[in-house]
Amino acid sequence: MGNKYNREILDLIRSIQDIDYILPKDIPNIELYMDQITTFMDEHLQSSKRFADDKILTKTMINNYTKNNxxxxxxxxKYSKEHMILLIFIYYFKNFLSINDIKSILNPITKDCFQNQEDINFDRIYQEIFNIELDNIDVQIRDIIRKLNRSNETFADIEDEEKRNMLTNFSFICMLSFDIWVKKYVIENIIDHKLNPTAGKENNKN
Structure with a gap:
């Protein structure tokens, strides 16, 4: 049972390599209507869905993002290629950051680079970020496997295999969760003290 469990988890971890990404070359270089954007995102990020009927992006989301600046x-x-790139970044950030935090991260980039035809434009930004994230996948997989192996060492004295698997699974989830918490903590501190220092000072007074 334990070996089968580990194989299943390892297969799940390795499936990270098969997650859909939007390649820079696949982003349309023409303006699109809202329906075309939602369809494009849904088709290209299918594997990111937790459930089959989940929506990657909706008209309501797009309208809310615009309303919230x-x-x-x-x-x-009609929405440009730059709009599409922003929506891709928003899609990933919104899984663990508030709208205000996302604004603090993206608004300076938008202000300086949106529809900018100079060297630092949205095309280059997306290409650079895509490359470093792609290069980082193998590192992430190795780190997750290391955490899995470490979690399997916990509760080794529990003889009941079902209980031991339950506890090692909990240990694994806690290790992954703590990793997320630490990284989120660092991101929030960068936002508060580097990107939006005034807001950080105001929060410290509360």
Whole structure:
């Protein structure tokens, strides 16, 4: 049972390599209507869904991002390639950051680089970030496998295999969760003290 469990977890971890990504070359270089954007995101990020009927992006989300000054308004109901890139970043950030935090991260980039035809434009930004994330996948997989092996060493004295698997699974989840918490802590501190220092000082007074 234990070996089968470990094989299943290892297969799950290795499946990270098969997660869908939006390649820089696949982002349309033409303006799109909202329906076309939601369809594009849904088709290209299928494997990111937890459940089959989950929506990657909806019209309501896009409208809310615009209303909250996270996404620049469309041009006569059409959205540019830059809009698409911003929506991709928002999609990933919103899984663990608040809208205000995402604004603190993205608004300076949008202000300086949105529809900028110079060297530092959205095309280059997305390409650079995509490359470093792609290079980092193997490192992430090795780290998760290391955590799995470490969690399997916990509760080794429990003779009941079902209980031991339950506890080692809990240990594994806790290790992954702590890793997320630490990284989120670092991100929030960068936002509060580097990107938005005034807000950080105001929060410290509360």
């Amino acid at each position: 996270l996404l620049p308004p469309s041009n006569k109901k």
